Amino acid sequence: MDEIILKGVKVHNLKNVDLTLKKNQLIVFTGVSGSGKSSLAFDTIYTEGQRRYIESLSHHARRYLGDLPKPDLKKAEGITPTIAIEQKLQGKSPRSTVGTLTGIYDFFRILFAKIGVPYCPISGEIVQKQSKDKILQKLEKLPFKKRIYILAPLARQKKGEFKEDFADLLKKGYTRVRINQEFIDLTEPIYLDKKKAHDIDIVIDRLVLSEQDQSRLKESAHQALEIGKGSFSIYDPDSDEQTLFSEHAYSPKSNLFYEPLNPQDFSFNHPKGMCEMCHGIGTMYEFDLEKIMDLDLSISEDCCLISSSYDTVRYKNIYDNLARIYGFSVKTPWKKLSKEAQNVFLYGTKKKWTEMRFRHPHKNTRWMEYVQWKGVLFEAHKRLIKATSNLYQTKMHALMTLDICPSCKGSRIKPYPSACKLAKKTLHDLTSLALDELLDFFQTLQLSTEEKKIAEELLKKFKKGLLF
Ligand SMILES: [Zn+2]
Secondary structure (H helix, E strand, C coil): CCEEEEEEECCCCCCCEEEEEECCCCCCCCCCCCCCHHHHHHHHHHHHHHHHHHHHCCHHHHHHHCCCCCCCCCEEECCCCCCCCCCCHHHHCCCCCHHHHHCHHHHHHHHHHHHCECECCCCCCECECCCHHHHHHHHCCCCCCCEEEEEEEEEEEEECCCHHHHHHHHHCCCCEEEECCEEEECCCCCCCCCCCEEEEEEEEEEEECCCCCHHHHHHHHHHHHHHCCCEEEEEECCCCEEEEEECCEEECCCCEEECCCCHHHHCCCCCCCECCCCCCCCEEEEECHHHHECCCCEHHHCCECCCCCCCCHHHHHHHHHHHHHHCCCCCCEHHHCCHHHHHHHHHCCCCCCEEEEEECCCCCCEEEEEECCCCHHHHHHHHHHHCCCHHHHHHHHCCEEEEECCCCCCCCECHHHHHCEECCEEHHHHHCCCHHHHHHHHHCCCCCHHHHHHHHHHHHHHHHHHHC
């Protein structure tokens, strides 16, 4: 039967409607507000399809799902099981897909956090657990005379005021915490917005690394591992760099540690999981180099249409410093600059902070500054986000093209969760499959006894969700 035939529909304000619809077509119901579009689509066709499907299931399944009331109609033919994607306002987010709206993605998140195999995104190898002793051994290799803070994690993107935690810490003798990148004394009153998510670390110790203080360093690190439930960080306040150490996951090839993965790490809607570059969208507008670069001009002649001008004191100094440090000339035409020089100018320096010498060309004053140079593209994006003028935004967008996000390659989440695999497939691989392929994947998925124990109940629900 390739038609849906409805007779005598009286759902809500529908007045005895007779209707025949062709299957496998995109059909649109239009009409003024209150004319019964939703009554027909959701409350009649969708509900009747669901009701019939549930009726066809076993007694056990029906008890679990509950019976649905029959819509008010005389006759309905040709209706098969139905799926409804509702017109929810939250669906306006560009992050929504059919998968997220139907809830499949939430199953994936939990499943990957529970039985996914974590890989290091840099080395590509499966990460391993690391013993306390091995971690402490690594600390011996840290260079002496460096000032460091030892930090144990208390909360990651967690909402709350943390009043009791702070009082408790103070009682235990800790005096400082870092809240959202800022160091704060626990003896001062701390007010946190309970509706906002916070990152909090406990400062376990502050010390200057030296031969004599090796045992203190290890003691503090040991303590940080205990308090941080298996992970802690060493923070260098001079370079603002932080190194994570963790018992949970370590990649010997890249020498990088990772924290355990939770369902939020797989969410592109949660700050803990979302790709920082595209904010969980998976695609982003990037400046088109062909449109913004004049190949024959040099940096001193403003070869880039969107960069801050060489004629300003600040940027003349920054570009001159980059040229001095990376060994190129600001007077060389863009096309003749090395790839490395071009990359530094466009995408920034690998080093987080660069010491730069500044000179005022007219006043002839000199000073030093630490500059975090992230490149002209980053700066242009920042200006665009802050811009309020429509004219400026339109002008900038004309110089951009929509592309897959270079950081997450479309997976929309951070590199570490993005590299995690289930039966050799990443979360992004699975979301790219068609529904029937996905069903096939889960029907043939081989799990160890241990994994089965953890995920069986979840998988059962999941398969039912797919079949439904
Ligand atoms: Zn991204």
